[in-house]
Amino acid sequence: QSVLTQPPSVSAAPGQKVTISCSGSSSNIGNNYVSWYQQLPGTAPKLLIYDNNKRPSGIPDRFSGSKSGTSATLGIAGLQTGDEADYYCGTWDSSLTTGVVFGGGTKLTVL
Amino acid sequence: QVQLVQSGSELKKPGASVKVSCKASGYTFTSYAMNWVRQAPGQGLEWMGWINTNTGNPTYAQAFTGRFVFSLDTSVSTAYLQITSLKAEDTAVYYCAKEMAVAASPDYWGQGTLVTVSS
Numbered sequence: 001q002s003v004l005t006q007p008p009s010v011s012a013a014p015g016q017k018v019t020i021s022c023s024g025s026s027s028n029i030g031n032n033y034v035s036w037y038q039q040l041p042g043t044a045p046k047l048l049i050y051d052n053n054k055r056p057s058g059i060p061d062r063f064s065g066s067k068s069g070t071s072a073t074l075g076i077a078g079l080q081t082g083d084e085a086d087y088y089c090g091t092w093d094s095s096l097t098t099g100v101v102f103g104g105g106t107k108l109t110v111l
Numbered sequence: 112q113v114q115l116v117q118s119g120s121e122l123k124k125p126g127a128s129v130k131v132s133c134k135a136s137g138y139t140f141t142s143y144a145m146n147w148v149r150q151a152p153g154q155g156l157e158w159m160g161w162i163n164t165n166t167g168n169p170t171y172a173q174a175f176t177g178r179f180v181f182s183l184d185t186s187v188s189t190a191y192l193q194i195t196s197l198k199a200e201d202t203a204v205y206y207c208a209k210e211m212a213v214a215a216s217p218d219y220w221g222q223g224t225l226v227t228v229s230s
Contacts, residue, residue: 002155035216037156044206044220045156056218088156090216099172100146100158100216 003028004089004103011109017077020106022089024070028101032092034072036065039086039105048087049074081110113137115207115221122227123197131192131224133207140188141165144210146217147181147192151203161210162190197228 005023012018022034034052037045047056049065052072064075072089089103118132133145147159160171162181169181180193190207205224208217 033215035211035218044223045208046220047211047218050211050215050218086155090156092214092216094214097173099160099170100148102156102158102216105155 002104003093003101004091006087006089006103006106008104009107009109011111012079013111014079014081016079017075018079018108020074020076020087020089020108022072022074022103024072024091024101026070027095028070028091028093029067029072030070031094034065034067035090036063036072036074037088037090038083039088041085045088076108079110084108084110113209113219115209115219117205117207117221117224120225120227122229124230125197125199125228127197127228128193128195129197129226131194131205131207131226133190133192133221135188135190135209138209141185145181145183145190146208146210147179147190148206148208148217148220149175149203150206150223151200154203156206159192159205164190194226197226199228201226202228 036049038048039045052067053065062077086105088105093101114136116134141164144161146161149157159175162169178195182191207221209219211218
């Protein structure tokens with residue numbers, strides 16, 4: 001059971017836009033920055049979004065992030081078959097069990 | 112550019128120990144903590160804890176106390192994860208991941224090390 005809640009799967013057609021939600025609480029998302037990671041099959045996670053809505057160098061602007069209260073959202077526009085991957089949200093949790101927390105992951109299928 | 116290069120896959124018997132290394136380059140090793148993350152087969156990411164690369168002080172997540180040890184060799188910019196008394200349920204890919212900032216999730220990740228525990 002992950003601290004952050006994500007939908008197990010989402011799907012959309014090439015060229016469409018998809019959003020992935022990440023729900024938490026005041027001890028994590030509510031008071032800390034959210035990151036998003038892309039994990040292609042058989043590879044390590046890669047940072048897509050940090051500080052809620054910033055993109056590292058080299059990440060296309062098709063990827064966007066937002067946060068409101070205790071929830072965050074990853075948006076992927078202009079879907080490509082190469083976007084098929086698992087996506088994870090992550091943040092810091094300031095509760096008694098202080099540390100990094102991740103969502104359970106969302107499998108994106110590009111139909 | 113930042114790189115984290117981990118040691119290769121390991122096959123161990125139950126009860127044995129394993130030590131995974133993570134060599135960092137492209138940044139000042141002692142300026143950022145190193146996280147360790149476990150991913151069991153077909154499962155999500157699980158944060159194991161982190162080690163302060165300046166002081167060597169480790170912090171373990173609740174599920175990873177006792178058999179898991181984080182250590183450093185700052186002379187070669189390398190972090191280590193040792194797991195003792197291995198169990199079948201320790202079979203997983205283990206990642207090192209560099210701290211992005213204080214109280215933040217990681218930015219750069221190693222390529223992962225598969226540890227398989229089987230008799």
